[in-house]
Amino acid sequence: MNNKPFLGFGLGLRPCHYQTIIDSTPKVDWFEILTEDYFIDGGPELDYLDEINEKYPIAMHGVSMSIGSTDPINTGYLHRLKKLIERVNPIFVSDHLCWTGIDGYNTHELLPIPYTTEALNHTADRIKQIQDYLGRQILIENASTYMEFNESEMPEWEFLAELSENSNCGILFDVNNAFVNGFNHKFDPLQYIKTLPKERVMQIHIAGHQNKGDYILDTHNAPIIDEVWNLFEKSWKTFGPVSTMIERDDDIPELNILVDELEIARKIATRAGAV
Amino acid sequence: MRSLLDIQEELQKAILCQTHPPKLNIEHTKRYQQTFLNRLADFLVAEFPSTNDSLGDKFEKISRDFILKHPSHYVTIRDVSLNFPDYLASINEPFASELAHIELTINRSVIAENSNPLTTEDLTNLSEDEWGNLKLFPNKSLCCHSFKTNALTSYSSREESGSHLLPKKLTEPVLCWFWRNNNQVHYLNFSKEFNIFIKLIIKNATFTECCEELLNIYSDENEAVTIAGQMLYEAINLGLCSKN
Numbered sequence: 001m002n003n004k005p006f007l008g009f010g011l012g013l014r015p016c017h018y019q020t021i022i023d024s025t026p027k028v029d030w031f032e033i034l035t036e037d038y039f040i041d042g043g044p045e046l047d048y049l050d051e052i053n054e055k056y057p058i059a060m061h062g063v064s065m066s067i068g069s070t071d072p073i074n075t076g077y078l079h080r081l082k083k084l085i086e087r088v089n090p091i092f093v094s095d096h097l098c099w100t101g102i103d104g105y106n107t108h109e110l111l112p113i114p115y116t117t118e119a120l121n122h123t124a125d126r127i128k129q130i131q132d133y134l135g136r137q138i139l140i141e142n143a144s145t146y147m148e149f150n151e152s153e154m155p156e157w158e159f160l161a162e163l164s165e166n167s168n169c170g171i172l173f174d175v176n177n178a179f180v181n182g183f184n185h186k187f188d189p190l191q192y193i194k195t196l197p198k199e200r201v202m203q204i205h206i207a208g209h210q211n212k213g214d215y216i217l218d219t220h221n222a223p224i225i226d227e228v229w230n231l232f233e234k235s236w237k238t239f240g241p242v243s244t245m246i247e248r249d250d251d252i253p254e255l256n257i258l259v260d261e262l263e264i265a266r267k268i269a270t271r272a273g274a275v
Numbered sequence: 276m277r278s279l280l281d282i283q284e285e286l287q288k289a290i291l292c293q294t295h296p297p298k299l300n301i302e303h304t305k306r307y308q309q310t311f312l313n314r315l316a317d318f319l320v321a322e323f324p325s326t327n328d329s330l331g332d333k334f335e336k337i338s339r340d341f342i343l344k345h346p347s348h349y350v351t352i353r354d355v356s357l358n359f360p361d362y363l364a365s366i367n368e369p370f371a372s373e374l375a376h377i378e379l380t381i382n383r384s385v386i387a388e389n390s391n392p393l394t395t396e397d398l399t400n401l402s403e404d405e406w407g408n409l410k411l412f413p414n415k416s417l418c419c420h421s422f423k424t425n426a427l428t429s430y431s432s433r434e435e436s437g438s439h440l441l442p443k444k445l446t447e448p449v450l451c452w453f454w455r456n457n458n459q460v461h462y463l464n465f466s467k468e469f470n471i472f473i474k475l476i477i478k479n480a481t482f483t484e485c486c487e488e489l490l491n492i493y494s495d496e497n498e499a500v501t502i503a504g505q506m507l508y509e510a511i512n513l514g515l516c517s518k519n
């Protein structure tokens with residue numbers, strides 16, 4: 001577990017930036033794709049992906065693995081995932097600590113799970129099965145949530161830490177999601193940084209969000225706020241160099257704006273003394 | 276204490292049926308109910324801009340009703356659009372349904388399997404036997420739809436001048452073909468004879484079989500062979516044929 005690949009500072013790969021990336025080869029160390037967007041048979045999107053993949057390392061980030069669902073594992077999904085992994089040869093393959101549906105439905109929402117021993121064993125078991133099928137380790141990300149359950153027996157950071165140990169998966173630590181959940185569920189997000197096993201934190205997400213007053217919605221549609229940058233710095237101080245990327249999924253600006261925001265991440269990481 | 280399954284059944288029902296179960300916090304449940312509807316409704320707006328434009332204010336309610344009546348079983352959000360045109364037809368919106376068919380078909384063409392296009396050079400040195408046995412294959416993205424309204428001309432009008440035409444029923448249905456060639460999606464309607472020829476390509480007919488079929492229209496054998504040859508070259512030039 002000690003050899004975690006460090007890719008540097010990356011961005012989410014979005015179609016509106018394809019041509020700019022190819023034309024200008026921006027100062028971005030790697031890109032992360034939304035896995036299910038490339039579950040397609042052909043066409044220009046896959047051509048762009050292949051071309052960009054020749055110049056940059058790629059990570060795959062999914063939203064439909066539904067790792068916490070009580071449904072049987074969706075083998076059709078895993079088959080498509082494996083096929084795309086074979087094409088892209090990604091550095092990381094990740095999804096969220098959540099479920100998206102049961103009884104065959106997909107709400108396309110990252111739904112919260114209760115932090116119980118039952119859910120922990122169930123989810124760890126599924127991660128092991130999926131890793132066996134894919135023949136590689138996957139990373140699980142702490143998701144933003146808007147609801148808690150009385151049934152929970154442990155805090156979410158402990159759940160994720162134990163899950164990673166029990167299933168031998170890596171962790172994608174989303175700093176913004178820790179901040180969002182800290183606000184929504186009234187805890188100190190530093191708990192995450194204090195608790196997650198350092199050697200398992202393989203990747204970091206940072207992003208902007210929308211404060212609705214009584215809760216924060218994880219929208220990925222705005223610049224990163226100072227409190228999240230502070231948490232990011234503390235993460236780097238604790239976890240050491242971790243491949244970091246900015247997620248932006250809505251109100252996506254010109255690529256150079258995001259490259260500038262990535263520069264802030266680089267400076268903070270340098271200040272944290274880890275690079 | 277509720278099990279993981281109990282909790283998932285309860286929350287999913289609350290989201291898909293937009294109900295407020297007693298054991299869940301109402302305000303917190305609402306957040307998920309809203310993000311669920313908003314995400315999919317925004318997706319439909321992005322996938323069906325022309326249909327949205329035509330339906331105007333009605334689109335939002337229709338799309339939200341659709342999301343609740345046809346919950347997704349798909350792993351990709353992209354596939355949520357698959358049933359939307361038929362849903363519009365089922366609620367008596369035939370013009371909007373056909374517009375949605377156009378937008379869906381164009382979007383699916385963009386992501387269809389790549390073709391290995393058949394070229395006129397591939398035909399230059401064929402012997403007479405090889406011509407006869409030449410098996411035809413369609414462009415992998417090729418598909419068609421039959422239109423009973425003027426949705427197609429209205430769609431083009433909006434693309435060119437920014438506004439739709441008034442919906443109108445056609446006196447007879449028009450078949451339109453959609454396909455991707457050189458990463459551009461094309462949509463065209465052809466003559467009845469050429470429609471027959473393209474359908475033969477889709478059935479992987481040989482060139483001889485195409486000539487035989489055209490003999491039902493053109494009684495002279497030489498004429499049928501000549502026209503089949505002309506049609507094949509036209510189909511190749513349009514990018515409708517694939518090598519396999």
Ligand SMILES: [Fe+2]
Nearest residue numbers: 141174205247
């Ligand atoms: Fe994230």
